[in-house]
Amino acid sequence: MTAFWALVIKDLRLFFGDRRAVIMSFIAPILIGSFFGYVFGGGPKKEQSKVKVLVVDQDRSATTKELMGSLEKENGIEAATAELAEAREAVRKGRAPVAIVLPKGFGESASRALFMPGAKPEITVMYDPSHTVESSMVRGMLTGQIMQTVSKGAFSGETGKRTVSEALRSLEGSTMDAGEKSTLQGLLKSVEKYNALPPASSGGGGFSIPFAMKDEPLTARAGVLYNAYAHSFGGMAIQFMLFMGIDVGIGMLLLRQRGLWRRFRAAPLSKTVLLGSRACSATLIGMMILSVVFTFARVAFDVRIEGSLLGFVGVCAAFSLMTAAYGMLIAAIGRTPEAARGLAILATLLMVMLSGAWVPSFLFPQWMQPVTKAIPARWAMDGIDAMTWRGSGGEEAVMPILVLLSGALVFGVVAVWRFRWEAE
């Protein structure tokens, strides 16, 4: 036992004495986690971020003014007017994701198109192809708003009156079936009569969207707001812990190169003590990284363990152990430190990417989902998400913990099996 703890303490001393290792393991995840958390929505807040929409009003009619007014009131977007050339430039340069062009005569032709066949006015939607999600969102919102505004104009306003009487006149000369014609004339005459009423009693009129929407993001509990920092700090802790695991593996290969492995093997130490002590110190360092990173997230960004604390600690411990086993694996299959480093970094980055630590895994295409489930780090990410902002109970941590422990076991067994014990 003396030897075991002496080896563990030696590893901790070396780790904390190495400024590069400390920066990479503690500062880097905090910095990059803060960055990703910020760009993916930041801390808990009531408002969604707004999509900037530029409106080019070439009509300048009552209808388009009204439309502009209601777009400004829309929650999800931030509408501003602009000239055509200006709007085109802004979208092309990425300063605004979407711009719409309301052409000259839009108000009139739109309300005419409501009742009569013939050409419909065209709205041009210019969008940044890297922001297709925003452009579809704006399209949907626009359809609703235009329907509402145009129909309202048709049932009140000057344009409406003109359009209805025009429609009645053109109906006279049409070759429509007699019964159908008289029904339509009746409808339009009623609209004409309705339009003649004094405005006060009409209450606006027109079609309106027959429902209202209320958003409710599902997090831990009602009232607990999504905190993007919870995911980003978890993700970056996972990434830099795996990097620490690489350092552990490379460090063991360096021991061999520096003759220290001969010293260790010359001493009366079992293989369990030699590998076990390194796995133990790596696990402890992993736990420390997670504690420091999440303590920082709590203090700076109010990231809380909304779910089971025990579950959180369990996931962290299981992942730390897996990281340690990953390090042992690198030490076992790596030939030289130099050769092992490049390959291990590549493998780690792939693993981190597929775990959803950079971009949440629900954004991955369907076919990739089962593939990423084969990656232990994905379970660490899901487990941390579940125990932090999703606020799940301890039972949701059981599967991640089991998968991580199995990963640790597989890595560990392969490492012991492939390890070169000889100190040649």
Place this chain on the structure above:
Amino acid sequence: MLSAKNLRKAFGQLQAVSDVSLEAAKGEVLGLLGPNGAGKTTTIGMLAGLVPPDAGEVRIAGEPIVGDTSELKRKLGLVPQELALFEELTATANLDLFGALYGLSGAALARERARVFELVGLADRAKDRAGTFSGGMKRRLNLAAALMHDPDVILLDEPTVGVDPQSRNAIFDNLESLKAAGKTLLYTTHYMEEAARLCDRIAIMDHGKVIAYDDLSGLLKLAPVSRVVVVELADFHRVDAVLGLAGVREAELTGNQLRLGIERVEDIPGLLTWLLSQGAAIDHVHTERPTLETVFLHLTGRSLRDA
């Protein structure tokens, strides 16, 4: 104390060690002298139980080392050829770690550490990081790290390589005190002066084989000549004529230096008289005893240094 019989080890096609047998009694210093790649480190690895031999056996105090945690390993101290130290840790932390590997802790650990620091003369640098030490000091710490558990048999793999003469003498003093304390030392080197100065017996290795194994005087008897006469002279070119003289075994003229290998010291006056009679202008004369270098050259046809 230490015995090896018919050790063999191959790495792929390369037979690194073939049929090496060695024996060292308590308090004896056994030298393993050989050029780069002779198989010295591989032999030490097998003696320390680090590398399993392909054939042959090793015994420490009459018993073979079996298993990773064999108690016999406590009788062995290994000084690797590399500076096997944690440069980022202090000298004290290094020694404490290597002591702990042998189960030392608390007061016993502190006592051994003080003893070892005293022995290698690094007590005043105990608190400094090993990485800040000079090359010679690192070598001494490398030796110290193997002594914490007070082993009976110490295997030293080139403990003075790349060291200045002052540190080398310090290490030699350390080794002499260990010898005086009754320790058995196995010492590998490719410096013949070191082997000659320190070792009771010397095994000369080349290409994985022991080509000679004896004490110093025994080995020197293998030299083809008993003395070398070095004459610095001018106006002399007849090397072939010298070789014809009685008692002259070897003759070599480089520039104005004539080296003559002879069998008996008594022949020297006659040789010099003959040279003068040939019109040579003698400037300086000295004689050399044959060295291990001469023996190695004679046995292998190569010089130890360029081998």
